[in-house]
Amino acid sequence: MRILITAAGSHGDVAPYTGLGAELRRAGYDVALAAPDAFAPLVRDAGLEFRSLPAGTQGRGGGTGTRELIRNAAAFITELGHGFADAVDAGTDLLLLSTTTAPLGWHLTEATGIPSLGVYLQPTAPTGDFPPVVTGSRSLGPLVNRAAGRFALRMTDRLYAQAVAQVRHRLGLPPASPAETRRRQERANWPVLHGFSTALVPRPSDWRPGLEVVGNWWPHHDVTERLPAELEDFLGAGPRPVLIGFGSMASGDGERLSELAVRALRRAGLRGILQAGSAGLAADGDDVLTIGNVPHALLFPRLAAVVHHAGAGTSAAALRAGVPAVPVPVTADQPFWARRLAALGAATDPIPFRALTEERLADALDRVVRRQVHSRAAATAAHHVAAEDGAARTVETIRQLADG
Numbered sequence: 001m002r003i004l005i006t007a008a009g010s011h012g013d014v015a016p017y018t019g020l021g022a023e024l025r026r027a028g029y030d031v032a033l034a035a036p037d038a039f040a041p042l043v044r045d046a047g048l049e050f051r052s053l054p055a056g057t058q059g060r061g062g063g064t065g066t067r068e069l070i071r072n073a074a075a076f077i078t079e080l081g082h083g084f085a086d087a088v089d090a091g092t093d094l095l096l097l098s099t100t101t102a103p104l105g106w107h108l109t110e111a112t113g114i115p116s117l118g119v120y121l122q123p124t125a126p127t128g129d130f131p132p133v134v135t136g137s138r139s140l141g142p143l144v145n146r147a148a149g150r151f152a153l154r155m156t157d158r159l160y161a162q163a164v165a166q167v168r169h170r171l172g173l174p175p176a177s178p179a180e181t182r183r184r185q186e187r188a189n190w191p192v193l194h195g196f197s198t199a200l201v202p203r204p205s206d207w208r209p210g211l212e213v214v215g216n217w218w219p220h221h222d223v224t225e226r227l228p229a230e231l232e233d234f235l236g237a238g239p240r241p242v243l244i245g246f247g248s249m250a251s252g253d254g255e256r257l258s259e260l261a262v263r264a265l266r267r268a269g270l271r272g273i274l275q276a277g278s279a280g281l282a283a284d285g286d287d288v289l290t291i292g293n294v295p296h297a298l299l300f301p302r303l304a305a306v307v308h309h310a311g312a313g314t315s316a317a318a319l320r321a322g323v324p325a326v327p328v329p330v331t332a333d334q335p336f337w338a339r340r341l342a343a344l345g346a347a348t349d350p351i352p353f354r355a356l357t358e359e360r361l362a363d364a365l366d367r368v369v370r371r372q373v374h375s376r377a378a379a380t381a382a383h384h385v386a387a388e389d390g391a392a393r394t395v396e397t398i399r400q401l402a403d404g
Contacts, residue, residue, distance in 0.1 A: 001093045001402060002030045005119070006101040008055045008080055010248040012313040013100060014039045015219035016121060016195055018046035020096075022220045023391035024398070034087035046220035051087040053101075055080040069331055074159050080104065081163025085170050088112065094398065099124060103160045104167050106181050106190075111171035115401065118192030119394065121312050122333050125192075125211055126150050127204035136335035146206075157182060191401075193394055197316060199384040200340045214397075215388030216316045221295040231273075231299075234289045238271055240304035241289075242365060245275030249309045249330040250353070254280030257356075261307070262288055264361035270304070270369060296321070305368045307361065310338035310350065319346060322382030324374035326364045328353050345377030 005021055007014045014035045021031045025047060033043045034051035043050040055076060077100075084104050088095070095116035097105035102118055109116045122133050126149025128142025134152060139145055157178040164178045189210035194201075195217040203213045227235075235241070244261045258274060262283045265272040274281040274290045282290045296314065300306060300321035308314045310327040315337040318325045325347040327338035341347035348364045368374050 001398075002032075002091050003094045003096060003398070004032050004034060004051070004088060004092045005096040005098075006034045006053065006084075006087060006105055007098040008036055008053050008076075008100045009098075010311075011039075011042075012247060012311045013098065013121065015042060016217040016313060017096075017098070017119070018042055018048065018220040020119065020195070020217040020391050020394060021048045022046045023217075024395060027395045027399075029398070045222070053080060053087055054083040070155075070159070074162075077159055077163050078166075081166045084108075084163075084167055085111075088114070094401070103156070103178055103182070104163060106185055107164065107167050107171060107173060110181075111173055116190075117398070117401065118190065119217075120192055120194050121196065123194060123196075123201055123204075123213075124153070124156075125204075125207055126153065127206050129204040129206070130201075130336070133333040133336040136329070136332075138339075153182065154179065191397070193390075193397060195390050195394075196312060197319065197381075197385050197388055199319060199344065199381045200315070200337070212393075212397075214393040215390030216320070216385065217390045217394070218297065218317075218320075219295070219313070221297060225295060225298065227294055227298050228291070231289065231291055231294065234271075234273070235302050238287075240302065241271035241273050242305045242307060242369065243273045243275060243299065243303050244307040245277050245281065245314075246279050246309045246328070246330065247311050247314060248278045249311075249334075250277070250279035252279075254282065257281055258283050260356065260358050260361065263358045264365060267358065267362035268365040268369070270365055273303075305365065305374075307365070309353070310334040310341065312337055315341055316385070319344075319378065319381045320385050322375075322379040324348075324368045324378045326351065326361065326368055328356055328361075344381055346374060346381050347378075348374065 005017050007017045021033050025031045032049035032051050034053050036055045037052050040050045088108055092114050095105050095114055096119045097116055099120045099122050126146045128146050130139055131137045131145045132149045132152035160178040191210045194213045198213050258281045272288045274283055276292055296317035300323050303323050305324050306318045307326040310329040327347050327350045329335040329338040329350055330353040338350035342349050348368050351360050
């Protein structure tokens, strides 16, 4: 069977599918991963065929205001729609569609007859259990949460309208709105596997059939890979340090954030590692080290705590390592994951990015490192995460689909 996974967005929106794809390949499937060109090395390093999607990697990494976020998302989706159908060849037997690509991929299924399966990193179906993840709002009760979830889907439909029209025209399909197509998929109980832990988000009881939470898909990394020598030396030179990084967020804020982070670390009496990321964090000193990208799976278990933007992947990696966190959400789904970590006790209360100060960060660091309550909760969650195998459950689901 030839499987095509499609994913687009920032690094955290693509990297988990390299691990899923590698597991599918080990199970005997021929796997390609379609993503923006910047991710070609990541995909090929996992042993997967790379297909190009016509989209930049910014996706969700722009501004933090609601209007700017919507404007960036609309431009990104329109760009993604150009030539999206070119990623699928005649030999494809199954499409695995991410949260971002599913509203376009459904039309490929309609045009070609190739079956598809959702592989989502965020919960998008309305539920009374929590508000829509992209709004960043707090829960206001089951009725309001469900209504807000339906409204969020309608807003998503509007964002995809132009791209969907382009794709359907390209495929020779009659006009149909994104809302019509989505409702058709829902009525058919189109299957969606959600790649996050039930420790963070148990499956809502009011979800329709076909929606399942299977556990995380972890980014692929070579089992022979080791941390850089300079980083190993720093880790071994004193007490466990704290990592501070904002992933693909906070571009242009590097100098301010670097100074703030170093002052907070020293105020709390802690050693620190700054991960450059899109912000370009950087600092020098005996008690601080700057690094680039390294596998979370190798570094996180060696840390005292992680200060991060609460992206889905980073939040999951901290839980997997059993290391407590100080979440500093920036935008989109990050406030949702930040509150989920805090509710578990595996993190301090979130510090909104716009409210981040030296004093607040130092106080949070002091609490998360020196009080054991967060460490114990993180360790408990790590046992829960370790018992899940999202990739194996996905392989089993695909086998059942093939048998059917």
